Amino acid sequence: MRKIGVYAVLIGLALIILPYIGLTIRFLGWIDELGETTAWAIKIGLVVLGAVLFFMGKPEEEELPKEETAE
Numbered sequence: 001m002r003k004i005g006v007y008a009v010l011i012g013l014a015l016i017i018l019p020y021i022g023l024t025i026r027f028l029g030w031i032d033e034l035g036e037t038t039a040w041a042i043k044i045g046l047v048v049l050g051a052v053l054f055f056m057g058k059p060e061e062e063e064l065p066k067e068e069t070a071e
Helices: 002-021 026-034 036-056
Strands: none
Touching (some): 002 026, 026 036
16 A cells, blocks of 8 residues: 555645646646646645555565474
């Protein structure tokens, strides 16, 4: 879930920042056609949802070295 959260936050931030430098994500460009208020709500919601998924997700388990058993 943490990985999905990171991707959601990155996409949300890209949707917020890229129009200011004249770029858009073509696949998600339809969001801006819904109206300014709705587009901002979707973008901010995506960032918030991603942050929630990130912080609620379990941390990835670190690989522990296998213990050798004496036989």
